[in-house]
Amino acid sequence: MKWWVTVGLTLAAVVAQSTLLDKVIVFGVKPDLLLLLAVAYGLLYGPVRGAAVGFLGGILQDLLVGRLIGLHALSKAVAGALAGLAEREVFKENLAMPFLLTMVGTVLSELLVYGVLYAVGRHMPLAQAWKQVIVPEAIYNAVLSPFLYRILYRHAPSWYVEAEALTRSRSSLRR
Amino acid sequence: MPRIFRSKTFYVVLVAAVATLVLLGATQVERTSVTRAESWLTDALAPLQAVSSRAVRAVSGTFDAIAELGRLRSENQHLREVLAQQPGLQTQMEELQVENEQLRRELDLTKRSPLRYLSADVIGRSSDNWFATLTINRGSHDGITRDMAVVTEQGLVGRVFKVTGRTASVMLLTDRDSGIGSLVAQSRDAGILRGQDQADLTMRFFNPDAQVNVGDQVLTSGLNSLFPKGIPVGRVSQVSGQGLVKEATVAPAVDFYHLERVLVVTWSPATGMGLPALPEPQPSQDSPAAPANPPGPTETGGTTPPQGGVTP
Numbered sequence: 001m002k003w004w005v006t007v008g009l010t011l012a013a014v015v016a017q018s019t020l021l022d023k024v025i026v027f028g029v030k031p032d033l034l035l036l037l038a039v040a041y042g043l044l045y046g047p048v049r050g051a052a053v054g055f056l057g058g059i060l061q062d063l064l065v066g067r068l069i070g071l072h073a074l075s076k077a078v079a080g081a082l083a084g085l086a087e088r089e090v091f092k093e094n095l096a097m098p099f100l101l102t103m104v105g106t107v108l109s110e111l112l113v114y115g116v117l118y119a120v121g122r123h124m125p126l127a128q129a130w131k132q133v134i135v136p137e138a139i140y141n142a143v144l145s146p147f148l149y150r151i152l153y154r155h156a157p158s159w160y161v162e163a164e165a166l167t168r169s170r171s172s173l174r175r
Numbered sequence: 176m177p178r179i180f181r182s183k184t185f186y187v188v189l190v191a192a193v194a195t196l197v198l199l200g201a202t203q204v205e206r207t208s209v210t211r212a213e214s215w216l217t218d219a220l221a222p223l224q225a226v227s228s229r230a231v232r233a234v235s236g237t238f239d240a241i242a243e244l245g246r247l248r249s250e251n252q253h254l255r256e257v258l259a260q261q262p263g264l265q266t267q268m269e270e271l272q273v274e275n276e277q278l279r280r281e282l283d284l285t286k287r288s289p290l291r292y293l294s295a296d297v298i299g300r301s302s303d304n305w306f307a308t309l310t311i312n313r314g315s316h317d318g319i320t321r322d323m324a325v326v327t328e329q330g331l332v333g334r335v336f337k338v339t340g341r342t343a344s345v346m347l348l349t350d351r352d353s354g355i356g357s358l359v360a361q362s363r364d365a366g367i368l369r370g371q372d373q374a375d376l377t378m379r380f381f382n383p384d385a386q387v388n389v390g391d392q393v394l395t396s397g398l399n400s401l402f403p404k405g406i407p408v409g410r411v412s413q414v415s416g417q418g419l420v421k422e423a424t425v426a427p428a429v430d431f432y433h434l435e436r437v438l439v440v441t442w443s444p445a446t447g448m449g450l451p452a453l454p455e456p457q458p459s460q461d462s463p464a465a466p467a468n469p470p471g472p473t474e475t476g477g478t479t480p481p482q483g484g485v486t487p
Binding site: 025 | 184188191192194195196198199201202203209210212213216217220223224227228231235298299300301302303304305306308310336337344351352372373432
C-alpha cells in the first residue's frame with residue numbers, strides 16, 4: 001500500500017477516534033482504530049511496518065491529547081511489531097488471525113499504558129483497569145478487527161500477496 | 176558483531192524508542208505550554224474534527240429522534256388526557272410564571288454572580304479509554320487561557336488544561352488527574368473532589384465528622400482559586416467513612432456523555448481570570464436567569480451561574 005494512503009488512513013483514524021467512536025461506546029469503552037490499524041499492518045506487511053504505523057498513529061494521538069506524549073506511540077508500536085512477528089508464521093487469509101492477534105495486542109498494549117500511567121503516579125487499581133478498560137476493549141477491538149483487516153487485505157498490492165503465497169509454499173515444501 | 180547491529184532498522188527503532196522515552200519523561204508532569212507540533216496538529220485537525228462531530232451529531236440525532244417517536248406519541252396521548260382533566264392548569268401556570276419573574280427580579284441573581292462566559296462547541300473527545308477530556312473550538316485567539324473553568328447550565332464540567340490558537344482541551348471532572356476544592360451546600364463541610372475514571376466522583380472531607388447526607392448538593396468551594404465559588408458539581412449519592420477519613424460518592428450534575436456546547440468562565444471576581452483582557456461586567460437589573468441556550472458563540476457577560484447553584 002502506498003505510503004500516502006497509509007498516512008491518510010492513519011489521519012482519518014485519528015479524527016474518527018476523537019469524534020465518531022464516541023457514539024459507539026459499548027460496555028463503557030470505545031474501540032481503538034489506531035491499534036487495529038497497527039495490528040493489521042503488522043500482520044500484512046511485517047513487524048517494521050506494523051511498528052511504524054502504530055508509532056505514527058500513536059504519536060498523532062498523543063500530540064492531539066496533549067498529556068503524556070509518547071504513551072500511545074510506544075504501546076501501539078509494540079502491538080504492531082508483535083503482530084508483525086507472527087506475519088511469516090500464520091496464514092494471512094485466515095480471519096481468525098487478526099481476531100486473536102488484536103486481542104493479544106490490545107491486552108499487551110493497554111497493560112503497557114497502564115504500567116506507564118502507574119509509574120507516573122496515576123494509580124488506578126489494576127482490577128479496575130482490567131475490568132473497566134483492558135478486557136472490554138480487547139474484546140471490542142478483536143470483534144472489529146476482521147472487518148478492517150479484510151478491507152486492507154483486499155487492497156494490499158497483488159504482487160505482495162502473490163509473493164507472500166509463493167514464499168509460504170516454498171517454505172512448506174522445504175519442511 | 177551480531178547481524179542485528181548491522182541493520183539500519185535496529186538503529187531507527189533504537190532512536191525512536193529512546194526519543195519516545197525522553198518525550199514521556201519530559202511530559203509526565205502537567206505543562207504550562209504546548210509544543211509547536213501539538214499546536215499545529217491540533218489546529219490543523221480542528222476543522223476536520225468539527226465537521227466530523229457535526230456529521231456524527233446529525234446522524235445520531237436522527238436515530239435518537241426515530242427511537243423516541245413511539246415514546247413521545249404515548250406521552251403526548253397521556254398529557255392530552257391529563258390536560259383535559261385539568262382545565263384551570265393554563266391559568267395556574269401563567270400565574271406561577273408571573274410570580275417566578277417577580278422573584279427573579281427581587282433576588283437580582285445577576286448581581287450575585289457576575290461571571291463572564293464564552294460559549295464553545297465540543298468538537299472532539301478523548302481518543303482513548305484512559306483519559307476523560309474533550310476539545311472545544313475556542314482557543315487563545317478567543318482569550319481562553321489555561322485553568323479556566325468550564326461549565327454548562329447544569330454545573331461544572333472541568334478545567335482547560337491545554338490551549339492552542341483555535342482550540343482548547345478540557346479535563347473533565349471524572350478524569351483521575353482532576354481534583355477540585357468543594358463543599359456540601361447544606362452543612363458547608365469542605366473537601367477535595369476527585370475523578371475516579373468512572374461516572375461518579377469521590378469527595379474526601381477535611382473534617383472526619385463532616386455532616387453529609389445522601390442527596391446533599393456539592394458546590395465548588397473556591398478555595399483552590401481555579402474555580403469560582405458556588406458552581407454546582409453534583410449530588411451526594413453515597414456516604415462512607417473509614418476511621419479518620421470520611422468520603423462521599425458524588426453523582427455529577429453534568430451529563431458528560433451528551434455534552435455538545437459548554438461555557439468557559441473567562442472572568443470571575445474570585446479568580447480574576449482573564450481580567451486584563453476583559454472589562455468588568457455591567458449586569459443589567461432586569462437580566463433574566465442564564466438562558467438554556469447561550470446566545471451564540473460570542474462572549475456573554477453577567478449571566479447567572481449554572482442553575483441550582485447556591486451562592487454562599
